[in-house]
Amino acid sequence: xxxxxxxxxxxxxxxxxxxxxxxxxxxxxxxxxxxxxxxxxxxxxxxxxxxxxxxxxxxxxxxxxxxxxxxxxxxxxxxxxxxxxxxxxxxxxxxxxxxxxxxxxxxxxxxxxxxxxxxxxxxxxxxxxxxxxxxxxxxxxxxxxxxxxxxxxxxxxxxxxxxxxxxxxxxxxxxxxxxxxxxxxxxxxxxxxxxxxxxxxxxxxxxxxxxxxxxxxxxxxxxxxxxxxxxxxxxxxxxxxxxxxxxxxxxxxxxxxxxxxxxxxxxxxxxxxxxxxxxxxxxxxxxxxxxxxxxxxxxxxxxxxxxxxxxxxxxxxxxxxxxxxxxxxxxxxxxxxxxxxxxxxxxxxxxxxxxxxxxxxxxxxxxxxxxxxxxxxxxxxxxxxxxxxxxxxxxxxxxxxxxxxxxxxxxxxxxxxxxxxxxxxxxxx
Numbered sequence: 001x002x003x004x005x006x007x008x009x010x011x012x013x014x015x016x017x018x019x020x021x022x023x024x025x026x027x028x029x030x031x032x033x034x035x036x037x038x039x040x041x042x043x044x045x046x047x048x049x050x051x052x053x054x055x056x057x058x059x060x061x062x063x064x065x066x067x068x069x070x071x072x073x074x075x076x077x078x079x080x081x082x083x084x085x086x087x088x089x090x091x092x093x094x095x096x097x098x099x100x101x102x103x104x105x106x107x108x109x110x111x112x113x114x115x116x117x118x119x120x121x122x123x124x125x126x127x128x129x130x131x132x133x134x135x136x137x138x139x140x141x142x143x144x145x146x147x148x149x150x151x152x153x154x155x156x157x158x159x160x161x162x163x164x165x166x167x168x169x170x171x172x173x174x175x176x177x178x179x180x181x182x183x184x185x186x187x188x189x190x191x192x193x194x195x196x197x198x199x200x201x202x203x204x205x206x207x208x209x210x211x212x213x214x215x216x217x218x219x220x221x222x223x224x225x226x227x228x229x230x231x232x233x234x235x236x237x238x239x240x241x242x243x244x245x246x247x248x249x250x251x252x253x254x255x256x257x258x259x260x261x262x263x264x265x266x267x268x269x270x271x272x273x274x275x276x277x278x279x280x281x282x283x284x285x286x287x288x289x290x291x292x293x294x295x296x297x298x299x300x301x302x303x304x305x306x307x308x309x310x311x312x313x314x315x316x317x318x319x320x321x322x323x324x325x326x327x328x329x330x331x332x333x334x335x336x337x338x339x340x341x342x343x344x345x346x347x348x349x350x351x352x353x354x355x356x357x358x359x360x361x362x363x364x365x366x367x368x369x370x371x372x373x374x375x376x377x378x379x380x381x382x383x384x385x386x387x388x389x390x391x392x393x394x395x396x397x398x399x400x401x402x403x404x405x406x407x408x409x410x411x412x413x414x415x416x417x418x419x420x421x422x423x424x425x426x427x428x429x
Contacts, residue, residue, distance in 0.1 A: 019099030019309050025335050027102075030411040033402065038419040045105070045415060048098055049074045049116075054144035056122055058136040068124045068137065072145040074154060075101035075117040078421040081152050082118030083108060083359060085159025085188075086166070088137075092121035096309065103330050104359070106414035107352040111391045113363040118154045120145065126161045138166050142173040149174065151184035151370075157362050158188040160233075160308075164200075168193055184369040187362035196365035198380035199358075203328070204238020204306075205381065206357020206388050210349050211239075211302055211326045212246070213392040218347065220301055220323060223247035228298045228322065230254045231306035232275065235328045235355065239304055240268045252290075252298045254307075255281055259295045262287030296320055305332035306355075312337045320346060327351035342405055350407035352414060353391060360387055 027045050034042070056068040071094055074082045084104040097119045105117025122141055126134060148154055158167055167186040171193060174185045183194035191197065198205075215222055225248040229240045232255040240250050249265035257280040260266065266286050274284045282289070296312070297319040305311045306328030312320065313333075317340035325341065326349045327333060333341070333348060341348055361384055368374045375383075399409035 018093075018095040019331055020095040020102070022310070022331055022335060023099040023102040026407070026411055027415065029335070030408050030415060033404070033408070033412050034416055034419065038416065038423060041419045041422050042415075044076065044078070044419065044422050045102070048101060049076055050148070051094065051098065052145060052148055053094065054141065056137060056141045056144060058133060058140055060133060061130050068122050070120070070122040070141045070144060071097040072120040072148050072154070073097050073101040073118060074148065075119075076105040076418055076422075077116035077118075077154075078418055078425060079109060079116055080114035081116060081150075082148075082154035083113075083115035083157070083362065084117060084119035085157045086120040086122075086141075086162050086170075087159035088122050088124050088126040088134075088161040088166075090123060090125040092123045097121050099309075100330055103352055105418060106411060107356045108359060109414035109417040110352050110395070110410050111356045111360055111387055112417070113360060115155075115359070115363065118156075119159075120156055121159075134166075135169055138162075138169040139173045142170045143177070146174060146177055149185060151182060151366070155184065155362070155366060156186050157358070158234075164188060164190045164195060167195075184366055187365040189365070194365070194369045196361055196368055196374070196380060197377035198384070199361045199365060200234065201238040201242075202361035202384060203235045203355050203358035204240075205242060205384060206360065207235065207239040207304060207306070207326055207328045207354050208242035208246070209357070209385050209388040210354045210392050211243070211304070211324065213389055213396075214324050214326070214347060214349050215301075217396060218324065224249060225302060226251045226298075226300040227302045227304065228252040228254075228295065228300045229304045229306060229328075230295065230311060230332075231304075231329065232271070232281065233306070235358075236304065236306035237268070237272055239306065239326075239328055241272075243302070244268045248302070251300055252295055253281065254292060254295045257282040259290050259292050260284055260287045261290045261294075261298065293319075302326060304328045307332070310334050312341070314340065317341055318344075320344075322346060324349065327354045330355065338405070338407065348405065348407060349392075350410050353388075353395060353406070353410050356391070357384055357388060360384055 054070045056070045101119035108115040167189045189195035296316040303322035309331035311332045314336040317337035395409045
């Protein structure tokens with residue numbers, strides 16, 4: 001059976017792969033390591049199950065009608081209903097959403113929650129819309145994709161530039177179509193509508209837990225360790241806060257406004273308060289602002305890229321001085337950069353493990369909604385830490401046994417679980 005990668009289309013440059021082709025490359029790299037009985041099914045991972053492109057028209061506050069393009073992709077549902085966030089961003093593309101859905105398939109299998117992979121997005125700059133316009137956009141998008149979503153079909157969640165309020169609008173719109181309240185159609189909802197305690201910090205907590213486990217394996221003490229974080233949204237801020245609580249020094253934070261640096265350590269709580277008050281980190285009094293490209297060369301034990309895809313690439317991978325890169329974002333390291341970091345002895349905790357805390361607690365929320373019985377935040381955090389630590393240790397053990405990177409080991413475990421489910425289910429008719 002030939003498991004070699006298919007040739008890239010002529011319009012794709014081998015030096016500038018789109019997100020979907022980065023995902024495909026990652027699958028192809030581990031294909032030879034999968035059990036041969038699964039090879040006939042590997043094409044399953046190379047093809048999304050279904051993709052929808054929708055027109056999302058809204059009436060602006062000035063009365064004009066404007067159209068936006070939206071997407072929802074089911075990559076694979078062999079192990080359960082689709083699960084994945086919805087992002088609002090001006091650079092969203094179908095390739096990106098397909099890749100994010102593929103990574104969700106692997107991620108859910110890695111932490112062994114009974115979901116498949118899905119993702120959605122709208123190509124829009126949400127900063128240019130009023131609150132009422134955002135509500136109209138969200139509700140129209142939900143209506144357009146309603147045939148694809150449902151509590152046992154596909155369960156959206158927040159992602160970049162979406163939040164609990166967005167999920168409340170989505171849940172309400174879907175519920176109106178069903179004629180009843182369906183809390184389980186989305187996760188990441190407000191607590192008052194069936195949301196789960198611990199959900200907001202879940203992704204950042206997972207990043208911290210996997211970083212802590214990697215530090216134990218490599219005998220790097222967290223006390224006094226230097227940490228550089230790219231992205232100061234939900235994931236970056238929560239992980240930075242937890243590192244600081246463990247005694248680490250947050251020496252650099254980068255967001256859309258720039259990069260702030262302080263070798264003695266930044267006050268994460270003060271920066272968060274400044275950001276909330278001013279909408280930016282620019283001119284925050286906690287440190288000095290340095291060039292954005294200098295962020296990658298900041299001396300540190302941990303680097304957490306928690307922003308967008310392809311941030312660590314062949315142009316800056318040689319600059320990275322961290323001992324451990326913990327991927328808070330999806331796809332922040334290109335395959336070429338991965339190879340450079342590995343050659344330099346830098347351990348990468350991959351996104352499909354490191355940022356799986358969010359979907360794990362989303363699973364908890366989904367279960368709680370079905371049972372109408374809710375757990376305490378202590379119970380949720382304890383369950384999350386156990387699942388993340390167990391997944392990390394399984395991946396670390398396989399990586400050591402087979403002499404491969406943590407990313408390859410994670411993909412071997414994730415791909416194997418998905419393909420075993422696909423093979424066992426067989427084909428219909």
